[in-house]
Amino acid sequence: MSDSTTAPASPVVLEAWFDLQCPDCFQALDDVRALREKYGDRLDVQLRHFPLAKHKHAYAAAQAAEEAVEQGKGWPYAEALLARTAELGDRGEPVLMEVATELSLDAEEFDTALIDGRHLLTVDADEAEGKAIKVTGTPTYVIDGERLDGGQSQDGLRERVEEIADRLLGA
Numbered sequence: 001m002s003d004s005t006t007a008p009a010s011p012v013v014l015e016a017w018f019d020l021q022c023p024d025c026f027q028a029l030d031d032v033r034a035l036r037e038k039y040g041d042r043l044d045v046q047l048r049h050f051p052l053a054k055h056k057h058a059y060a061a062a063q064a065a066e067e068a069v070e071q072g073k074g075w076p077y078a079e080a081l082l083a084r085t086a087e088l089g090d091r092g093e094p095v096l097m098e099v100a101t102e103l104s105l106d107a108e109e110f111d112t113a114l115i116d117g118r119h120l121l122t123v124d125a126d127e128a129e130g131k132a133i134k135v136t137g138t139p140t141y142v143i144d145g146e147r148l149d150g151g152q153s154q155d156g157l158r159e160r161v162e163e164i165a166d167r168l169l170g171a
Contacts, residue, residue, distance in 0.1 A: 012044065013046060015048050016028070017141070019058045060093050062123040076103055
């Protein structure tokens with residue numbers, strides 16, 4: 001996802017590779033929020049798409065998130081959708097539209113974007129890049145070229161991100 005939490009010129013970039021139907025990624029939002037709070041605009045958290053094959057609606061969810069970026073609400077959309085991973089798994093793509101409506105996004109444009117596939121290339125590019133850097137599960141973080149895999153366990157991930165960010169920021 002090309003949406004980030006700060007200006008593009010931030011000194012430290014944290015890529016968060018997420019599957020928007022992944023319950024572990026929902027849990028990881030607590031760490032993302034804590035990192036945003038601690039570092040503010042010194043840390044640019046970028047959401048990257050890595051839809052897992054086991055999650056039937058993750059690929060469509062990634063496309064939907066890209067449309068939300070286009071409409072100026074990428075992170076709010078991703079966070080709201082992650083809060084509904086079980087519902088997305090049960091009910092499928094109507095949940096994507098419901099979240100868009102709840103966030104006052106242009107529902108007609110949103111629906112059209114999902115039908116015409118205008119964000120397929122962005123999602124495919126993220127997925128290909130993730131595979132190239134050996135992302136295998138979600139959440140996975142990349143900071144200063146170091147890949148931190150949270151697909152098996154998220155224990156200690158935030159602390160490791162903080163260690164790297166502190167070093168890079170000279171804190």
